[in-house]
Amino acid sequence: MRNPRAFLRPLAVGAPAPVSEVPFRPSRMIHFFDPSNEKMAAKVPDIAAKVDIILGNLEDAVKTEKKEAARLGLVEIAKKTDFGDTQLWVRVNSLDSPWVLDDLTTLVTEIGDKLDVIMVPKVEGAQDIHYVDRLLAQLEAKGNVKKPLLVHAILETALGVTNVEEIAGASPRMQGISLGPADLAASRRMKTTRVGGGHPGYLVRQDPTGDDLTEGRTTYQQDLWHYTIARMVDACAANDILPFYGPFGDIKDVVACEDQFRNAYLLGCVGAWSLHPVQIDIAKKVFSPSKEDVEHAKTVVEAMGDGSGAVMINGKMEDDASCKQCLVMLDLARELAERDPELKELYAL
Numbered sequence: 001m002r003n004p005r006a007f008l009r010p011l012a013v014g015a016p017a018p019v020s021e022v023p024f025r026p027s028r029m030i031h032f033f034d035p036s037n038e039k040m041a042a043k044v045p046d047i048a049a050k051v052d053i054i055l056g057n058l059e060d061a062v063k064t065e066k067k068e069a070a071r072l073g074l075v076e077i078a079k080k081t082d083f084g085d086t087q088l089w090v091r092v093n094s095l096d097s098p099w100v101l102d103d104l105t106t107l108v109t110e111i112g113d114k115l116d117v118i119m120v121p122k123v124e125g126a127q128d129i130h131y132v133d134r135l136l137a138q139l140e141a142k143g144n145v146k147k148p149l150l151v152h153a154i155l156e157t158a159l160g161v162t163n164v165e166e167i168a169g170a171s172p173r174m175q176g177i178s179l180g181p182a183d184l185a186a187s188r189r190m191k192t193t194r195v196g197g198g199h200p201g202y203l204v205r206q207d208p209t210g211d212d213l214t215e216g217r218t219t220y221q222q223d224l225w226h227y228t229i230a231r232m233v234d235a236c237a238a239n240d241i242l243p244f245y246g247p248f249g250d251i252k253d254v255v256a257c258e259d260q261f262r263n264a265y266l267l268g269c270v271g272a273w274s275l276h277p278v279q280i281d282i283a284k285k286v287f288s289p290s291k292e293d294v295e296h297a298k299t300v301v302e303a304m305g306d307g308s309g310a311v312m313i314n315g316k317m318e319d320d321a322s323c324k325q326c327l328v329m330l331d332l333a334r335e336l337a338e339r340d341p342e343l344k345e346l347y348a349l
C-alpha cells in the first residue's frame with residue numbers, strides 16, 4: 001500500500017505531478033475508431049468535431065496483423081489533427097498481450113501531450129493500475145510530457161468486478177471506469193452472446209391466475225447489467241471518478257441502444273461508448289439533461305434559497321436532499337452548455 005502522504009507525488013523523477021481532482025469535461029460519448037482502418041481514419045477530423053471524446057482503439061476489434069498499423073496510425077492522426085476541446089483517448093492492448101508495452105512506450109513518448117486518457121482493458125485489481133501508473137510516470141519523464149496522463153479501466157472480468165472498489169481508488173490517475181459487457185459475460189460464463197443490452201430470456205413472470213400456467217401471464221424483461229452498473233457507479237462516486245456504460249453492439253437497434261444508455265444515465269453514468277456514427281447522437285441526447293429536468297432543477301434551487309428546509313412545488317415535497325439532486329443536474333447542464341451552444345440556448349442558464 002502507498003504512503004497516503006505520497007499519493008500525489010510523481011512516481012518517476014521528471015514526471016509531472018498527478019492531478020488531485022479528475023477534471024470534469026463533457027464526456028457523453030467515447031467514440032471508438034480503428035486507426036488502421038483508412039475509411040474510419042479519414043473521418044476522424046469530422047467526427048472529432050461532433051463528439052466529446054474520440055478514442056483510437058488498438059485492442060479487440062483490431063485484427064492481429066493490424067496491431068502495429070493501428071498504433072502508428074494513431075500517432076500520425078494525433079500529430080496532424082487539431083482536436084480542439086475534444087478529448088483524445090486511446091484503448092491500449094491488454095496487459096497480458098505482447099503489444100501493450102510498445103503501445104504505451106510509443107504513444108506516451110510520441111504523442112503524450114496530445115493524449116488525455118489511456119483506457120486499459122481487462123483490469124482485474126489495483127496491481128494492474130499500479131503497474132500502468134509507474135510505467136506511465138517513467139515514460140512521461142522520458143518523453144518530457146507536461147501534463148499527467150489519466151487512466152480509465154474497463155470492468156470486464158469477474159475478478160475486476162470483485163475488486164472494483166480498489167481499482168477505482170488505486171491511483172490519482174484514475175479518471176473513470178467503463179462496463180465491458182461482452183468480455184464480462186464471457187468471463188462470468190453468462191449464456192448471452194450479445195454485446196451489451198438486454199436478453200429476452202432474462203425475465204420475471206406474473207403469478208398464474210388459474211390452473212393453466214401458460215395463460216395470461218405477462219412477462220417483464222429485466223436488465224442483465226443492473227447490478228454491475230450500480231456497483232461500478234458506487235465505486236466511482238466513492239472515489240470521485242467517472243462511470244461509463246460501454247458498448248451496445250446491435251448497431252441497427254437504435255431504440256434499444258437509447259434505452260440501455262438511458263438506464264446507465266439514470267443510474268449515474270456520465271456517458272457511453274459509440275461504436276458507429278449512428279450512436280453519437282443517441283449518446284448526446286441521452287446524456288444531456290432534458291430542458292424540463294433543467295427547468296425543474298432551477299425552480300427547486302431558487303425556491304430552496306440556502307438549500308435547507310422543505311417546500312412544496314407542484315404538489316411535491318422538496319428538501320435539502322432533493323435540492324442536492326437538482327444541483328447535480330444543474331452542474332451537468334452548465335458544463336454541457338459551456339461546450340454546446342444549442343444546449344446553452346435550450347437551458348437558458
Ligand SMILES: CC(C)(COP(=O)(O)OP(=O)(O)OC[C@H]1O[C@@H](n2cnc3c(N)ncnc32)[C@H](O)[C@@H]1OP(=O)(O)O)[C@@H](O)C(=O)NCCC(=O)NCCSC(=O)C[C@H](O)C(=O)O
Nearest residue numbers: 032033039040043060061156180181182183247275276277
Ligand atoms: C460495427 C462496424 C464494423 C460497422 O462498420 P460498417 O459495416 O463499415 O458500417 P457502415 O457501412 O454502416 O458504415 C458507414 C460508414 O461509417 C464508417 N464508420 C463505421 N463505423 C465507424 C466508426 N466507429 N468511426 C468512424 N467511421 C465509422 C464506415 O467506414 C462507413 O464509411 P463509408 O463507407 O466511407 O461511408 C464498425 O462501425 C466498427 O468497426 N466500429 C467499431 C467497433 C469497435 O471499436 N469495437 C470495439 C469496441 S466494443 C468492445 O471492445 C467490447 C468490450 O470491450 C466488451 O468487452 O464489452
Ligand SMILES: [Mg+2]
Nearest residue numbers: 060156180183
Ligand atoms: Mg472487452
